[in-house]
Amino acid sequence: MVRVLALLLALLAAPAFAVGYTSHPGYPAFEAKMIREHGFKAAELRSLLGQAERKDSILEAIARPAEKRLSWGEYRELFITKARIDGGVAFWRENKGALADAAKRFGVDPEVVVAIIGVETRYGGNMGSYRVIDALATLSFDYPPRSAFFGGELEQFLVMAREQGFDALQLKGSYAGAMGMGQFIPSSFRAYAVDFDGDGRADIWNSRRDAIGSVANYFNRHGWAAGAHVVDRASTVGKVAVGSMNPGLEPNTRVGDLQALGLSPGVVMPQDVIVLPLMLQTDAGPEYWLGRHNFYVITRYNRSPLYAMAVHQLSQEILAAFRQP
Numbered sequence: 001m002v003r004v005l006a007l008l009l010a011l012l013a014a015p016a017f018a019v020g021y022t023s024h025p026g027y028p029a030f031e032a033k034m035i036r037e038h039g040f041k042a043a044e045l046r047s048l049l050g051q052a053e054r055k056d057s058i059l060e061a062i063a064r065p066a067e068k069r070l071s072w073g074e075y076r077e078l079f080i081t082k083a084r085i086d087g088g089v090a091f092w093r094e095n096k097g098a099l100a101d102a103a104k105r106f107g108v109d110p111e112v113v114v115a116i117i118g119v120e121t122r123y124g125g126n127m128g129s130y131r132v133i134d135a136l137a138t139l140s141f142d143y144p145p146r147s148a149f150f151g152g153e154l155e156q157f158l159v160m161a162r163e164q165g166f167d168a169l170q171l172k173g174s175y176a177g178a179m180g181m182g183q184f185i186p187s188s189f190r191a192y193a194v195d196f197d198g199d200g201r202a203d204i205w206n207s208r209r210d211a212i213g214s215v216a217n218y219f220n221r222h223g224w225a226a227g228a229h230v231v232d233r234a235s236t237v238g239k240v241a242v243g244s245m246n247p248g249l250e251p252n253t254r255v256g257d258l259q260a261l262g263l264s265p266g267v268v269m270p271q272d273v274i275v276l277p278l279m280l281q282t283d284a285g286p287e288y289w290l291g292r293h294n295f296y297v298i299t300r301y302n303r304s305p306l307y308a309m310a311v312h313q314l315s316q317e318i319l320a321a322f323r324q325p
């Protein structure tokens with residue numbers, strides 16, 4: 001029996017069982033591009049992609065993201081919890097220096113950086129268990145609706161691993177190839193990740209200082225205005241023009257024109273400020289909100305109004321709890 005088990009284990013461990021992507025019909029074009037544009041060697045690419053595995057659970061997950069399944073009320077319950085608020089206060093206390101340095105250098109409020117890391121990975125507690133190469137290869141080669149996007153991310157990933165001296169077969173991330181405490185996809189890593197602890201590379205998995213600096217830099221580069229309003233509650237004044245609610249992610253409506261849509265701002269705002277009118281569903285009925293420029297900036301991280309609302313509200317809860325003696 002022991003001998004049979006040992007044989008089984010040896011068979012399971014044998015590389016002959018790895019699926020690999022080098023025989024996929026889409027592989028030759030990818031290989032040619034990596035050689036032509038980035039100077040990779042064919043043998044090196046075949047070794048890497050030959051060890052990448054198709055994961056059906058990734059194909060299932062990509063088809064039903066939380067932002068599309070849940071109402072605002074349900075989404076809010078997932079992220080605005082006592083555990084996540086307490087976790088944010090603890091993370092802030094433990095990383096006070098790094099958060100203060102990032103706020104100073106990048107002009108981004110610390111509570112927003114903390115909330116992003118909290119929503120993305122529970123402060124680094126859940127950074128994803130897929131090998132990034134499996135996630136990106138599966139989505140590049142076996143998910144036609146987004147193969148162009150994920151093919152680009154696979155390309156960026158291999159370049160990134162080479163640049164930073166990471167082992168491309170070891171790095172872990174989400175089912176969509178998002179990495180580290182702030183869940184950067186490879187193109188975002190290359191554009192925005194920073195080495196904020198000065199050890200020579202941006203390690204957003206293991207260095208909290210690097211993760212904090214990288215999220216703050218991302219917000220800085222997308223135009224975060226420190227201390228400015230993010231989103232304010234609106235009240236209804238008559239019948240709401242439902243067809244004009246949630247018109248995208250960018251503010252598009254003058255405050256002066258809100259009344260014609262059946263809304264009135266919950267705070268004093270000049271008539272010519274441009275806002276994003278939002279209607280978000282909860283069990284108790286719809287909530288109405290007015291997104292500002294900073295709300296739009298949060299959606300540059302994840303293009304969903306529910307996500308931006310959750311990050312903002314979590315940031316405010318953490319800030320309030322952090323300030324309590």
Ligand SMILES: [Ca+2]
Pocket residue numbers: 194195196197198199200201202203207210
């Ligand atoms: Ca570093």
